[in-house]
Amino acid sequence: MNRLWILFTALFLSTACSNKEGEVFYSAHYPVTEVDVRITLAATDVALEEEIRTRVLNEAPVTAGGCYRLDFNRFDGGLLYTQHHEGAEFVVSSFDKVPAAGELTFHFGEKSYIVTNGSYINEEGIECATFWVDLTEEFHLENESIQTVRRIEFTSHPIH
Numbered sequence: 001m002n003r004l005w006i007l008f009t010a011l012f013l014s015t016a017c018s019n020k021e022g023e024v025f026y027s028a029h030y031p032v033t034e035v036d037v038r039i040t041l042a043a044t045d046v047a048l049e050e051e052i053r054t055r056v057l058n059e060a061p062v063t064a065g066g067c068y069r070l071d072f073n074r075f076d077g078g079l080l081y082t083q084h085h086e087g088a089e090f091v092v093s094s095f096d097k098v099p100a101a102g103e104l105t106f107h108f109g110e111k112s113y114i115v116t117n118g119s120y121i122n123e124e125g126i127e128c129a130t131f132w133v134d135l136t137e138e139f140h141l142e143n144e145s146i147q148t149v150r151r152i153e154f155t156s157h158p159i160h
Contacts (some may be wrong), residue, residue, distance in 0.1 A: 024079075026072040030129060030155040032062045033122075040148040048146075052139060056151050061091075061108060067155075068131075070095055070104075080106055118152075119159050127159045 037056045039049050062068060065086035071079040077096040084091070096105045104115045118130040131153040139149045 024071040024073050028070045028072075028157065030068040030070070030131070030157045032064055032066050032068070032153050033156050034064050034154040035060055035062070036152045036154070038148065038150045038152060039146070042145040042147055045145065048143070052146065052149055056135060056149065060151060060153075061106075062153060075099060077104075082108075120154060122156070129155045129157045129159055131155070 035057060037053045039052055041049060057063075061082050061084065063085045066083045066088065069081040069083075069090070071081065073079060076098060077094065080093045080095040081090040082093065083089075091108075093109070094107045096107070097103075102117045104117070105112055106115055113133055113135075116132040116134070118132050119127050120130055122128050133151045133153075135149040135151060136146070139146045
């Protein structure tokens with residue numbers, strides 16, 4: 001009888017503590033207020049800098065007015081909902097995050113990139129989240145005079 005009780009208790013606890021498929025236990029919403037591009041070239045080349053800036057902004061998954069929503073349905077990531085601009089449909093993909101790390105990996109189909117968390121102080125004096133994406137390697141392969149290319153997405157999501 002005692003073994004039956006232990007077995008029942010273990011079965012109950014394993015069922016109660018398991019995360020149901022697709023169940024979201026934490027969701028974070030990051031409305032994007034501004035997207036900027038930081039470029040460093042070996043020599044001044046205004047035309048090349050503008051070409052890079054335009055390309056980065058055109059290829060950005062989110063523009064000002066759009067947002068990211070991260071639904072954690074695993075301890076190390078979950079579903080990523082991306083809204084390109086205000087009023088646009090959400091595109092569903094995924095993300096990974098090592099717990100307590102300052103980086104995430106966003107996956108968009110076959111393309112993935114590492115996003116580094118940062119922060120800034122907005123006009124109201126509130127510390128808000130930024131997402132930094134280093135695109136240097138992608139651009140440096142095309143032109144060796146390109147030293148750094150980083151996309152910065154400023155959000156209105158407050159840092160607690």
